[in-house]
Amino acid sequence: MNYLTAKKGFKSWLFTLDHKRIGLMYLVAVLSFFFLGGVFALLVRAELWTPAGDMFTADMYNKFFTLHGAIMVFLFIIPSVPASLGNFLIPLMIGAKDVAFPRLNLLSWYIYVLGALFFFYTLLFGSLDTGWTFYTPYSSQTGTSVISATLGAFILGFSSILTGVNFIVTIHKMRAPGLTWGRLPLLIWALYATAVIQVLATPVLAITLLLLVVERAFGIGFFDSTIGGDPVLFQHFFWFYSHPAVYIMILPGFGIISELITVHARKRIFGYNAIAASSVAIAVIGFLVWGHHMFVSGQSSFASMVFSFLTFAVAVPTAIKVFSWVATLYRGSIAFTAPMLYALAFIFLFSIGGLTGIFLGAIAVDVHLHDTYFVVAHFHYVMMGGTVIAFIGGIHHWWPKLFGRMYNEGWARLGCFLIFIGFNLTFFSQFVMGSRGMPRRYHSYVPEYAIWHQLSTIGSLVLGLGLVLTLVYLLHSLFWGKRAPHNPWGGESLEWQAATPPIEFNFTKQPVVTSGPYDFPEIEQDRS
Amino acid sequence: MSRRYPPLAHHFLSLGQQYSAAKLGMWLFLAQEVLFFSGLFMAYAAFRYFYPETFLAAHEHLNVTLGATNTIVLLTSSLTMALAVRAAQLGQNKQLLINLALTFLFATTFLVIKYFEYSHKIHLGLLPGKFYSAHEHIPGQPALFFGLYFVMTGLHGLHVLVGMGVIAWIFIRGLNREFGPEYNTPVEIVGLYWHLVDVIWIFLFPLLYLVK
Ligand SMILES: [Cu+2]
Numbered sequence: 001m002n003y004l005t006a007k008k009g010f011k012s013w014l015f016t017l018d019h020k021r022i023g024l025m026y027l028v029a030v031l032s033f034f035f036l037g038g039v040f041a042l043l044v045r046a047e048l049w050t051p052a053g054d055m056f057t058a059d060m061y062n063k064f065f066t067l068h069g070a071i072m073v074f075l076f077i078i079p080s081v082p083a084s085l086g087n088f089l090i091p092l093m094i095g096a097k098d099v100a101f102p103r104l105n106l107l108s109w110y111i112y113v114l115g116a117l118f119f120f121y122t123l124l125f126g127s128l129d130t131g132w133t134f135y136t137p138y139s140s141q142t143g144t145s146v147i148s149a150t151l152g153a154f155i156l157g158f159s160s161i162l163t164g165v166n167f168i169v170t171i172h173k174m175r176a177p178g179l180t181w182g183r184l185p186l187l188i189w190a191l192y193a194t195a196v197i198q199v200l201a202t203p204v205l206a207i208t209l210l211l212l213v214v215e216r217a218f219g220i221g222f223f224d225s226t227i228g229g230d231p232v233l234f235q236h237f238f239w240f241y242s243h244p245a246v247y248i249m250i251l252p253g254f255g256i257i258s259e260l261i262t263v264h265a266r267k268r269i270f271g272y273n274a275i276a277a278s279s280v281a282i283a284v285i286g287f288l289v290w291g292h293h294m295f296v297s298g299q300s301s302f303a304s305m306v307f308s309f310l311t312f313a314v315a316v317p318t319a320i321k322v323f324s325w326v327a328t329l330y331r332g333s334i335a336f337t338a339p340m341l342y343a344l345a346f347i348f349l350f351s352i353g354g355l356t357g358i359f360l361g362a363i364a365v366d367v368h369l370h371d372t373y374f375v376v377a378h379f380h381y382v383m384m385g386g387t388v389i390a391f392i393g394g395i396h397h398w399w400p401k402l403f404g405r406m407y408n409e410g411w412a413r414l415g416c417f418l419i420f421i422g423f424n425l426t427f428f429s430q431f432v433m434g435s436r437g438m439p440r441r442y443h444s445y446v447p448e449y450a451i452w453h454q455l456s457t458i459g460s461l462v463l464g465l466g467l468v469l470t471l472v473y474l475l476h477s478l479f480w481g482k483r484a485p486h487n488p489w490g491g492e493s494l495e496w497q498a499a500t501p502p503i504e505f506n507f508t509k510q511p512v513v514t515s516g517p518y519d520f521p522e523i524e525q526d527r528s
Numbered sequence: 529m530s531r532r533y534p535p536l537a538h539h540f541l542s543l544g545q546q547y548s549a550a551k552l553g554m555w556l557f558l559a560q561e562v563l564f565f566s567g568l569f570m571a572y573a574a575f576r577y578f579y580p581e582t583f584l585a586a587h588e589h590l591n592v593t594l595g596a597t598n599t600i601v602l603l604t605s606s607l608t609m610a611l612a613v614r615a616a617q618l619g620q621n622k623q624l625l626i627n628l629a630l631t632f633l634f635a636t637t638f639l640v641i642k643y644f645e646y647s648h649k650i651h652l653g654l655l656p657g658k659f660y661s662a663h664e665h666i667p668g669q670p671a672l673f674f675g676l677y678f679v680m681t682g683l684h685g686l687h688v689l690v691g692m693g694v695i696a697w698i699f700i701r702g703l704n705r706e707f708g709p710e711y712n713t714p715v716e717i718v719g720l721y722w723h724l725v726d727v728i729w730i731f732l733f734p735l736l737y738l739v740k
Contacts (some may be wrong), residue, residue, distance in 0.1 A: 004627045098539035100549040165556045173549040174539075207567035211679070219658035220675040222571055227657060228669030233574055237567055505539070 002404065002501040017102035018504060022109055023088030024402070027395075029112065031471075033075040034388075038268055038464065040068035045426075047459040048453045053444035057326070061443035062129040063144070069132030074153045075116055078245060081199070081252035083112070084329025085394050086191045088402065090167060092183050092495035092502060093196040095176025095511040100169040104162055111159040117245055118152030121145070131441065133242070136234040140215050147216055150209040157202045157209075159433055160248075164198030167191055176494065178513035183525035185493040185517040186275050190255025193279040197244045197251075197286065205241035232297050239290035249285040249383055251279055253390030254321055257346050260393055261325050263491045264340035265332030268518045271324035278317035281308065285314050295366045304363050311361035317356055322347060337489070338412035342393025345420045353378060356431065371441075372435025377427045385423060392470065399474065400484030403499045407477040415473065418466030425459025535711070547713050554717040558724050561687075568680050572735060575672050582668030587739040589654055589664065590677070591645060595737040598641050599729065605634030606726040609695075613719040616712035621705055624715070628699045631722065635692045640684055649674070675733055677736055684732060687725045694718045 003020045013021060043064045045054045056064065087105065091098050097106050122128050126145030130138055139146050171192050175184075212234070214220045221227040223234045254275075262269040269275065290308030291299055299307075325347055334340060356378040359365050369375060400406055430438075433452035438445060445453070487496040494513070498506055540546040577582045608630040615623035653661035656675035666673075698718050701707065707715055 096539065100539075101553060102537075102539065104553075161560050166551055168556055169549050169553045172552060173545055199556050199560050200563055203564035204567050211567070211571070214679060218656060220679065221657040221672055222575075222675060224657075228575075228579065228672050230574065230578070237570070251690065419683070473590050510541075524723075 001503060002499060004403070004501055006504040015106075017106055019087050019099045019102065019105060020502060020506075021088070022105050023084050025109055026079060026087060026112070027084035029078050029109075029116070030076050033071055033116070034080075037068050037071040037076055037400065038467070040071065041066050042460060042464060044068060045457040047090060047443055048445075049451050049457050051445050056443065058127065062441070063127045065441060066128045067123065068132050070149060070153070071119065071381075073132050073245075074156050075119060077249045077383060078156075078160060079112060079163070080195055080249075080387065081256065081391050081394065082167065082248075083108070083159075085256070085391070085398060086167065086194075086252060087163075089398065089495055090170055090188065090191060091174065092170065092401075092498055092506055093188055093493055094174060094179055095494045095507065095512050095513065096170065096174035097505045097507075099166050100174055101166050104166055108159045108162040108166070108491050111155060111162065115152045115154075115159060118148050118155060122149040122152065133238060134209070134212060134234075135238075136212065136215070136231040139212060139227070140223060140525050142271070146445050150212050154206050154213075157206045160198050161202045161206075164195035164202070167195040168199065168352045171195075176511045176513055179494075181272075183513055184276075186258035186269065186272070186279075187252075187255035189276040189277045190251045190258070190513035191322055193283040194248050194251045196280075197248050197283050201241045201244035201248070201287070204237060205245070208237035208241065211237075227313050230256045232294065233298075235294055235297055239293045240287075243290040243293065244283075244286045246382070247282055249387050251282065253346070253350075253387040254279065256390040256394035256397070257325060257343050258321075259491075259493070260343040260390075260397055261328050262338055262518045263397070263489050264343065265329050265334045266490070266520055266522065267328055267332035268516075269324065270327035270330075271320070272516070272518070274320050275324050278320045281317040282314060285310060285317070289314060289361075292361050292366070295363050296370050306411075308361055308363050312358065315354065315358055322351060322354070336413075337396075338407075338409060338416055339393050339397040339489075341413060341416045342389055342396065345416065346386060346389045346393065349381055349389060349420075349423065353381025353383075353385050356381065369434065371439055372434040373430040373438045373440055376440050377430035377434055380427045380430075380434045385427070389419070389423075395474070397489070398495075399477070400488050401495060401498075401500055401502070403478055404484050405477045405481035406484045406488065407481055408473050411469065411473040412417075415466050415470040418462055418469060420466075422459050422461070422463030422466050426456050426463055427459070429453070429455040429459065490520065492520055529550040543711070550713045550717055552722075554720050558720060561728075565680075565683070567725065569678070569731070569734055569735075572676055572680070575669075575676065576739075579668035579672065582666060582670055582673055583739050585666045585668075586654075586670045586673040587737060589649075589652070589662075589666070590737050591648070592737050594641055594645050595733055597732050598638050600732070601634050601637050601641070602729050604609050604727050605631045605638070606723055609722045613712070613716050616702075616707045616715040617709060621702060621707070624707065625699065625702050628695055628702060632692055632695050632699070635688055635695070638688060639685060646678075649677075680732055680736065684725070684728055689723050689729070691718075691722050694721065699706065 003018055008014070013025065016022060043056075044061070047053065047061055047064075053061065087099070122145045126143075126148070128146065128149045129142055130146060134146065134150060151205045171184075171188060211220075211222055215223055221229045223229050223231050225231060258269060258275055289307055289311045291303055292311045295304050356374070360375060360378055362370060396407065396412060429452040433449045436449070438449045438452070486500050486501050492515075494511055497511060536543055537546060540549070557739070590678050608627045612627035612631060615627060649655065653663070654674050655661065656678050657671050660671035660674060662670070681692060698714050701714065
């Protein structure tokens with residue numbers, strides 16, 4: 001009897017308190033929104049095939065890129081890894097029966113659904129054209145349905161906060177005997193750092209969006225310069241959350257990559273302490289860099305200098321991670337399985353995304369590149385090339401544990417290849433046109449950029465094809481895949497000791513931990 | 529007599545673990561609350577820096593006597609809440625119920641006084657943003673000051689209301705004699721929440737009423 005078959009019927013899912021089922025419900029929800037957001041992305045790319053604005057009106061185009069961004073950020077990528085894989089894996093990896101507050105966990109899922117309903121309302125009635133950042137003063141004036149969208153994001157924020165509270169308490173209080181902080185899998189460290197940001201940054205977004213709602217509904221004027229308010233104050237508030245939020249998005253990806261690299265290279269992770277500490281360092285420094293979004297918003301040049309310096313400082317712990325992963329690969333017994341291919345793709349894409357982030361953190365360069373496709377490309381290299389690639393890699397790695405089935409390795413490699421090629425074609429062209437001055441958010445453009453836009457659109461189709469292929473063989477494996485062995489990759493962390501798929505309360509008897517998460521037996525043999 | 533067995537949820541190993549988990553969870557929630565209000569305090573700091581003369585003049589229109597009374601009321605309610613927690617820990621159910629009832633009463637008093645303050649402001653037209661219609665001359669941007677006043681005290685008042693809800697909830701559980709020395713976690717975490725509501729007011733009062 002595993003957790004999927006332990007109880008039957010629709011209600012057993014809707015009222016479940018099992019973290020594994022809640023994780024799966026999140027997985028289905030976030031992937032559905034990934035699909036929806038992806039459709040809007042393809043519509044945007046289709047419009048940009050020709051220089052003229054010939055497919056949609058400018059207003060329609062504004063709505064499409066806004067909906068793409070808002071859905072991807074608030075409904076997909078922020079909850080993506082923590083709420084789905086994190087929910088599923090944290091109790092298993094720390095040898096607990098469940099998260100600390102199972103009912104709160106289910107409540108977070110329902111709050112998420114409620115937030116999603118607000119977005120559906122926005123989508124159907126009035127739409128949204130502010131960009132996902134809701135910048136004032138435009139957002140307090142446009143005729144689109146800003147209130148329902150911001151209330152939706154506000155509600156989704158509370159889902160995220162409650163998940164964060166739950167995870168921090170779970171990791172502090174529910175670890176199995178012998179599982180010291182120094183023996184925690186690095187994914188747990190990453191999710192811990194993420195949860196800290198979720199709890200401490202999200203409420204600032206909540207109050208910001210609430211003030212925007214009050215601004216629109218009652219004309220309270222905090223962000224309205226005609227009665228003494230300050231639109232730039234909105235930017236400060238917004239980025240105080242939304243910069244840390246990009247670490248909510250990427251840190252769990254880092255955690256997944258640490259697991260994938262070490263397990264599929266059969267080598268103990270290089271620099272465990274450094275990787276664990278760098279997650280926390282990124283979370284802390286990440287709170288102090290929000291001003292790099294306002295280099296051209298009239299911020300004082302001294303403030304810009306400080307924010308620029310601190311932005312560079314985040315690169316240090318980030319680079320420590322990348323170097324540690326590469327050092328782990330060195331002389332490892334690398335198996336080129338699909339999860340490993342995704343991990344390698346991650347290192348390649350994230351390095352580009354991270355480095356271009358440094359370019360944008362340099363004040364003078366940013367003045368040139370601000371609001372161009374260069375920023376769009378940078379953001380997608382870290383968010384899609386980073387987080388989404390890690391997420392897909394993680395789904396492959398833990399797929400056998402989630403469902404007890406193996407996917408087809410050949411198709412998986414082909415899917416990974418298509419995604420990698422399609423992704424680079426889509427977004428590397430955007431680096432080129434961005435550095436040549438193509439501004440973002442325009443539905444028509446001068447013909448000189450046509451070749452780069454067309455390459456990008458072709459790339460987006462290849463990328464979409466790769467993602468659909470991946471979805472198809474994964475779903476296929478649920479019914480016709482080979483039964484998964486207990487521990488297909490030879491992982492040493494606790495989740496691989498549970499049954500496949502795990503039973504309802506995870507372990508038949510309380511696990512006791514006596515060694516680190518990456519002490520693979522063959523390494524011990526090598527040493528002796 | 530009280531129920532002999534305190535409830536242990538299926539996924540915890542011991543009551544101690546369950547208790548410390550709940551408490552840590554509450555502290556994290558309170559941290560979240562502080563950050564939620566921090567946005568408002570930042571807005572306050574920015575606008576006070578922009579328009580010091582407005583803040584100085586506009587605060588004269590707030591009623592310091594009523595504000596101070598409310599401060600005393602809320603501080604006393606924190607005391608009765610602390611006494612309620614102690615009573616629960618010592619298993620004195622009657623004391624627990626009395627102190628919870630008193631806390632609830634003080635919270636109600638706070639909101640009633642707030643109601644009179646609000647209606648007076650509305651009467652004078654000392655209102656946020658485009659609703660501002662007062663005749664008194666206040667230099668700078670008084671509509672912003674009263675925007676801050678209403679949003680900050682309004683959100684705080686909402687927290688008082690939620691606090692009254694959870695106090696009523698543990699009062700009912702207290703009537704069922706659910707708490708004692710071996711199990712009183714809900715009383716304690718509601719107490720923590722109530723103290724935070726008090727602390728926020730302690731910052732709001734001088735910032736809004738006692739500008740110098
Ligand atoms: Cu940023």
